[in-house]
Amino acid sequence: MVNNYANMLNKIIAEENIQKAKKLVNKYDKIIIITHTSPDGDALGSSLGLYHFLTEYGKQVNVIVPNEFPEFLRWMPGIDEVIIAEGDLPLVSETVDAAELIFFLDFNVLKRIEQLEPLAKKSRAAKILIDHHLDPEIFSDVVISHPDISSTSELVFRFICRMGLFDYVDKSCAECIYTGMMMDTGAFTYNSNSPAIYYIISELLGKGIDKDAIHSQVYCKCSERKIRMQGYVLYNKMKIFRNYKTSLISLSYEEHQQFKSQKGDTEGFVNIPLSINNIVFSAFIREEKEVVRISLRSRGNFPTNQFAGEVFGGGGHLNASGGEFYGKLEDALRLFEEALPRYKHLLI
Ligand code: 5GP
Ligand code: MN
Numbered sequence: 001m002v003n004n005y006a007n008m009l010n011k012i013i014a015e016e017n018i019q020k021a022k023k024l025v026n027k028y029d030k031i032i033i034i035t036h037t038s039p040d041g042d043a044l045g046s047s048l049g050l051y052h053f054l055t056e057y058g059k060q061v062n063v064i065v066p067n068e069f070p071e072f073l074r075w076m077p078g079i080d081e082v083i084i085a086e087g088d089l090p091l092v093s094e095t096v097d098a099a100e101l102i103f104f105l106d107f108n109v110l111k112r113i114e115q116l117e118p119l120a121k122k123s124r125a126a127k128i129l130i131d132h133h134l135d136p137e138i139f140s141d142v143v144i145s146h147p148d149i150s151s152t153s154e155l156v157f158r159f160i161c162r163m164g165l166f167d168y169v170d171k172s173c174a175e176c177i178y179t180g181m182m183m184d185t186g187a188f189t190y191n192s193n194s195p196a197i198y199y200i201i202s203e204l205l206g207k208g209i210d211k212d213a214i215h216s217q218v219y220c221k222c223s224e225r226k227i228r229m230q231g232y233v234l235y236n237k238m239k240i241f242r243n244y245k246t247s248l249i250s251l252s253y254e255e256h257q258q259f260k261s262q263k264g265d266t267e268g269f270v271n272i273p274l275s276i277n278n279i280v281f282s283a284f285i286r287e288e289k290e291v292v293r294i295s296l297r298s299r300g301n302f303p304t305n306q307f308a309g310e311v312f313g314g315g316g317h318l319n320a321s322g323g324e325f326y327g328k329l330e331d332a333l334r335l336f337e338e339a340l341p342r343y344k345h346l347l348i
Contacts (some may be wrong), residue, residue: 012157031102035107036106039073041179047063047082049079052284053165063082063112064092066086068084069082072267096125102128105130108135123156127142128144129145131155150197154196179189181197186271193321233249249282294314299319304318311323
């Protein structure tokens with residue numbers, strides 16, 4: 001087995017968890033993979049990566065997501081097999097009932113899978129969680145939780161290698177894993193100083209991935225509409241709070257409609273203000289049909305997850321988190337602005 005770099009990875013997943021999980025994988029044939037609502041590159045990358053691996057390994061596998069994924073991920077190998085629960089809950093309910101083993105990927109609390117939560121709770125299947133968010137709720141037989149690892153996709157790769165099944169990683173699996181690792185590190189610009197990341201990329205390249213092409217698929221296929229909306233948002237809707245080294249972008253439902261915006265069109269907007277000198281905290285607050293969504297990002301040590309939790313009841317990672325607000329957009333914006341002074345000591 002040619003597996004030079006993967007063997008150099010330190011064994012961060014506990015051996016006991018590997019053995020327990022491997023037993024379950026070998027025992028059961030009908031396996032489903034569930035990831036979080038509004039699936040992002042790491043959610044789909046880890047899920048489809050695991051899907052390709054398990055399929056190669058001879059299992060019958062379904063990937064289920066609560067709702068639609070963004071257009072810029074539609075190229076991913078296996079994406080057409082993904083079941084979107086929103087579209088067909090009866091089929092999903094049947095699939096979950098029939099499952100013998102469920103993998104939960106890239107989320108830590110069951111409410112992140114929305115309408116799938118009751119189905120998952122009711123299911124008598126064995127359950128394995130693989131995730132990198134802080135403080136996982138315990139709802140699985142095996143909990144592989146490593147908040148210090150920058151993507152769930154990396155954890156899935158480590159999981160496969162540690163089971164000794166690297167040979168079952170095919171090119172499609174490798175492409176999905178790479179996509180997840182790339183997207184949860186801003187194309188390897190944050191949370192990406194661990195040498196292991198680059199050992200893993202070496203292995204993925206060895207499986208035949210074209211990393212430049214993947215980058216281009218994800219970041220260089222924007223619609224003209226998205227780029228124009230980005231221009232509008234940055235010119236008209238970005239508020240800078242110099243005293244707090246903070247930026248806030250807001251977008252109303254009306255504005256979304258005006259630009260005929262589609263899912264994924266606003267992806268990445270929240271990161272842009274962090275390229276302004278001396279801005280360390282960026283928020284993007286947008287009004288959707290039934291909810292106001294909050295996305296937070298930071299550079300350095302500002303704990304966006306603490307802010308998201310305390311102000312909006314959300315959560316996430318130190319540098320990237322989010323939350324929801326049920327109410328008017330203006331009220332969410334006011335809540336944000338009024339909270340800033342309480343965090344001044346962490347911002348300045
Ligand atoms: P995004 O800004 O991309 O929607 O979310 C960034 C990160 O914040 C996600 O990866 C997830 O960890 C976290 N997050 C987003 N929305 C929520 C939420 O409503 N609740 C919790 N607990 N975490 C969230
Ligand atoms: Mn992730």
